[in-house]
Amino acid sequence: MTSHKPEIAASAAPAGTDEMLGFRPLYRQVKGVLVRRLVEGVWSPGEALPSEGQLAAEIGVSQGTVRKALDEMAAEHLVVRRQGRGTFVAEHDEPRILFQFFKLVPDAGERRFPDSRVLDITETAADADEQAALGLSPGDTVLRIRRIRALGPAPVILETLSVPAALFPGLSDGPVPNNLYALYAGRYGITVANARERLKAVALAAAEARLLGVAPGTPALRIDRTATSLDGTAVERRLSLCLTEEAHYLSDLR
């Protein structure tokens, strides 16, 4: 009863493969199972997962092992745990996205979600940068959305957003919501799990400056973000030019 090879009963991996290639703890296998179910959309965002005990019984491991798997998933914001209530699939609602993915905050005053105004939407062949960021081949098409975003009355961000057209069919048909990550999740079942941003300081070109209502050559923070989904695929590239007169990019180093 107490001796277990760390291998889930229904596991598909042949025993020989992981003998030489390191050790895969049981709770990570359980985590793999649960993440796979999230990817498949077995539970919707906001919905409660089965209780720890139910999952443990179903998968055939102890509750503590399920617990450790869920704890890791909670640390990665895939799931939210609430004592006394249950474990829920994480949502891309504004409060969450505001703190996890939107790092530009006003120098004074409350942190807030920016308004957006779409400039144009185009569908074209991916350029070299987009191919590299999104892992596309020459000839693949992207949907490109340009927006102006504001934290107060004046525009602060000029954002150019590129997604593989193949991943988001019909995205440009309806109106583009302010919070795109909620749309990706709700309509396409694609959950943005993390992102990597590369920041530079640049001088604005004439066209960019005009759209933001400032003089050409004004310094701006250029943020090049690549967003990755649950299964590790790059799903969005976002190039932002930010005015930082009255706002700053906040980075916590821990």
Next chain:
Amino acid sequence: MTSHKPEIAASAAPAGTDEMLGFRPLYRQVKGVLVRRLVEGVWSPGEALPSEGQLAAEIGVSQGTVRKALDEMAAEHLVVRRQGRGTFVAEHDEPRILFQFFKLVPDAGERRFPDSRVLDITETAADADEQAALGLSPGDTVLRIRRIRALGPAPVILETLSVPAALFPGLSDGPVPNNLYALYAGRYGITVANARERLKAVALAAAEARLLGVAPGTPALRIDRTATSLDGTAVERRLSLCLTEEAHYLSDLR
């Protein structure tokens, strides 16, 4: 044997205070004890802590509880755990600082630690910004160090660093090492635990541009960092002006 009030035997907190004010799990109390010992320098950086079993026996809790406390401390980079070897007090060696605190990386090529050349060191009254960042009163003095830093042959960063003079007596006597956080820890027993950076894009003034060997008005990334020690005190303010022609600031959002 199995019933325990979650209160360490030698705890100084009266029982009445935490009855109404929430619940403090045992492992957090243990963590508090261990962090306090780190602050007091009971173990030096790089040194091994007693084993989980020893700590558990000494403190009077189970090994699992000590384990959970140490796990949290490892997540906060206060200690490093190495399977089969032990648990060690975290060091501020270059590899660690490079990944945890230094986010400016070359666009191409390896991530590396910057060289430094000190321009000048002054001891003066803290200005308004420094007072705010470091929690000082008018009249308190700071040590101010200016350095030029480079990732390759050309200078890339102009850094102005301020620390409360009271915290670091004699800091300006000897040479200033490249890796200051190791000095803070080794010579003054002050461990930098985390930092908060605020980024803006600015145009370089004439004096700054000259020091960096570029034209006045060149856009630069301005990083305003406040570093905090183990016990939550602000111990350093660092203002960096970075050229981002061939490097970028890397921020991982998870």
Next chain:
DNA sequence: AAGTGGTCTAGACCACATT
């Protein structure tokens, strides 16, 4: 009162590093 996650314990065994 019932159900959920959160804590704590005790003990067995595994993986890893050193002697």
Next chain:
DNA sequence: ATGTGGTCTAGACCACTTG
């Protein structure tokens, strides 16, 4: 062979939320 951290289990009890 020994000692360390890492995993897994089983069971008890606590804190929180909801009916």
